[in-house]
Amino acid sequence: MRKPCCEKKETNKGAWSKQEDQKLMDYIQKHGEGCWRSLPEAAGLLRCGKSCRLRWVNYLRPDLKRGNFGEDEEDLIVKLHALLGNRWSLIAGRLPGRTDNEVKNYWNTHLKRKLVQLGMDPNNHRLGQLTRPSKSFVPNNNHTYKAVNSNSQALNSTSDPVESNTSSLPDLNLDLTIGLPLVN
DNA sequence: AAGAGAAGCAACCGCTCACTC
């Protein structure tokens, strides 16, 4: 059986208070990110590590760009979604200052509707073709991908969605290779 | 002005993956 992510200690849930935010920021500024499980106790927070990580990544990080998405960002999200499917973290990785949660929310609330209004299927980015929700790719080992219940296109011919899909989007020339972390 | 419904967004949940022992 799987353990719950946090022991059944009394932990706060719901919206974060200013004080909690401050504690989390102070702690991370002093000690850096990492070891989210032990962070709450060390920082004096009654939250689970998962919740702390989410709050930091999606809201408190100093390099976050808040506010409306620009047209260029919208365009990029649409194109990247056509390539990658719902791989929000990968998409967000191409948008400096944006988080996967933010991109996902923006997609679901704005862009999806926009595409529908244009007569496109937001799942496969094709005109007038409605399909079931896509789960085009699942991560395999080491940032490679395998196609699953593909709606379609011969994705299993290659394990790289970018390789396989850029040909259908010739105007898009993005370097989507994912570098391995530097090893000291 | 107030109530209802819609939209937006922050946060939670559960699953998977990667790493360690």
Place this chain on the structure above:
DNA sequence: CGAGTGAGCGGTTGCTTCTCT
């Protein structure tokens, strides 16, 4: 090699704010 554990991701929920009647 398999079990255990921590971290990350994507889907979903639910609260808040906005808009319409």
